[in-house]
Amino acid sequence: MLKKIGAHIAIPAMITAWGTVCCLTGLVQNYHGLVAARLILGLCEAGLFPGTVLYLSMFYRRHELQTRISLFFSAASLAGAFSGLLAAAIVKLDGKGGQEGWRWIFYLEGLFTALYGIAMFFVFPRSPAHSRFLTPEQKAHITRRLKLDSPAGVDDFEEKFSWAECKKAATSPHVILLFIALFGNGLTLYAFGYFTPTIVQTFGYSPIRTQLLTVPPFVLAFLLTMFNAWWSDRYGRRGLCAILMSVLALVGYIMFFKSMAMAVRYTALFLAVSAVYSTAPALVTWLPNNSAGHYRKATAVALGFISTNSGGIASTWLFPANEGPEYRRASIVLISMTVLIIVASTLNLLYLRRENRKKAERRAAGQSSLDAASWAAEGDKHAHFIYSY
Template sequence: MGNNNYELPDNDIVDNDDSQKKVLEQKLVLKYDLLLLPFLSFMYLFSSLDRSTLGTIRNAVLDNFEEDVGITPDEFNTCITIFYAGFLLFQVPSNIFLKRFTARRWLPLLMFCWGIIACLHATVSGYTELMILRFLLGVFESGFFPGVLFFLTLFYKKNEMATRIALFWGSSVIAHSFAGVLAYAILRLRGAHGMTGWQWLFIVEGVPTVVVAIIAWFYLPASPETWNRLSSEERELAVARLEDKKQHVTLGDLDASNRKQAFKAFTDWKVWVWMIMFFSGSVANTSISNFLPLIIKGLGYEDKLSANLMSAPPYLSAVVVMIVVAHSSDRFQERTFHAILGASICIIGYTLPIILTDKKGLYGAVFIAVTGIFVINPIVNAWLTSNIAPEMKRSVAAAMAVSANNSAGLLGANIYRRSDAPRYIRGHSISLGFLCLFIILALIQRFLLQRENRLRDTIYKELQEDGIREENEAQQGGPLAAETRIGDESYDFRYRL
């Protein structure tokens, strides 16, 4: 009887402790969402404004940029493409430097350098100069997004990442909208102080980048346990709540002990399927981001500045849809059909311009395409990182996926040709084909992961029924040898769909 009298209070104490911890954790995550994530998103907004595919150059071309610099439309496309060459070449070295200098130092340093390069675009006077500057811009921007993803893992749990990646990525989408409105105003300065509108555009977008980079140098924390904006209790919880205390690994940690896991990322079929998915989903993303003002101009909005202004509303819609779908994906822990939803919206948007001919209908189609295109990458990124282990293998796999994502820019920057104006059927058709491929691959990946989970359920059940089998296999070096089944290869690992 006495024991029974104590059970209920003990349970109440445990429940109260759990409830209190949950409330404190919610407040901690909210503090991250208010103090850290918006600032990182603000930094990425400037990256999106400054880079060739997501900001300035696509607006500058509508202000006689090609004529002033003395380049042809094909050379302009080459200058867009060369950005991705620098972007791809420096991603791995940047990942290594990130570990050496820490994210709080490396991210502002990258931002400062690309801000200077962006400002120098205002002085360009020829094709060769422009090529060099675009290449260097790609070099310095290449490590920022992967660096931020790593930085966020120091603060957020894995099941919180898709929403935060979407919120962070939202700054890029907002930048598309903001760039159009900003360009509409700034390009009107053509002639002021003897400068062209596009020169003003590069300066106005480049100088604030440098200023924000300097602020970031002093603002960003090294880690939650050393952040002075958190209380001592919050710091302890920040460390304790992460499910894997050793999850923060980059290519800078590559050594003899984990080289085998890094190599396994290159030989894992799942990683390659996700890479092709990233590439397929990003062809449409990079192409529409590069040329949306020109596409809209081809729809009948002949005024150059109006074309920039009309490119803003689709991006605002895209931000809302991306965040809502990503939050739903996190809440239900489902990736496949949420990613397919985004691709399906895009397919509708890219199909309609091939069929329709009236101005309003075509603009509506572009609106739909842009609304869905940004849903794909945050969800697929969360899908991949939650299914690859251990950490070095995950780090290499993530780097491979980001490389595939950015490689799409090499194609996406060249599928919309001036000769295809005004309807750009070829560009729309290529994007449509890759989106269909994305959906097919997503369904195949889900099927294969489900099949692997069922197989492991069967094997795991057999191991539980006959515990001696595992020991014998391990001693004989058979397929169940414990040392060969680690990370996502372990029989107790289940893939998230």
């Protein structure tokens, strides 16, 4: 859709649509209306994150991508932090205009989102070559830099759609392993996005103080996510970044599982939330980093987000009220999913290192050509395409 319609239309349209739906959700009068509104909201919002990841890969080189994706993704961390503050403030509008406080949350947050989406129609460029805020020299410079990741000078924007390319992405071992890892990451990520207030509420504080206590873990998540992005881009270590952050999350889950002390559990939230949010950009960046050309990359990114969102759906049953405050079953599931991420990421790292060794042998033996046709046909399987691990 980004290539057919153009990112300059598709992304702002999605933002405007879901902001409008969010705003109108404040008008629902029953459970069925709420379910319908949430379904439509999901349809409007689903393409934004994968579309943005693919869009950013059109502007930045492979070793620069995680910092940019993390900056975009960290908006989720900051939203997690400040949504608590914002909700605590907006809910005080309860009774204004004859509307409950929770309705005001939907009205105001949806309105600001829709207005932002409309503004983006006038800002978003279709591609570097179509950017209105870049000089011709800057556009040419970006194009030259992007082609450095493709020694044959293949232009992804010129690629024609092919189902065969989609199949190659779906059957690539590194995509399959990340599909597995991203399911686990999606489950843990959405679990904290949805249920951090529920967990903090078991500490026995008032609703407003509960909302305020959810803020610090997400602030730390933002800082750690950006540090890891800088480190990962600098040293090109996507897998190690994901593994180390998952180990940190594992420590947090075990602390939460083993102790009922409020201080220990709150500390565990800091570790788990910040580590989970730091893991996601590394895994997501790994997909476009190791996929070429355009449709193979687009398919890999789409599959990754299908898996992430599937994990998110599963997470909605993780913290039922009748299992609190221990939430032992939830802790066991989170621990299991994090171990799954570590195993899948480790296997992917080892697989990519092995493939790079094979490619080095092919290059040494002169078994590869740098012509455009060869590069376009082989994509990321080309001997001169070095996998990031």
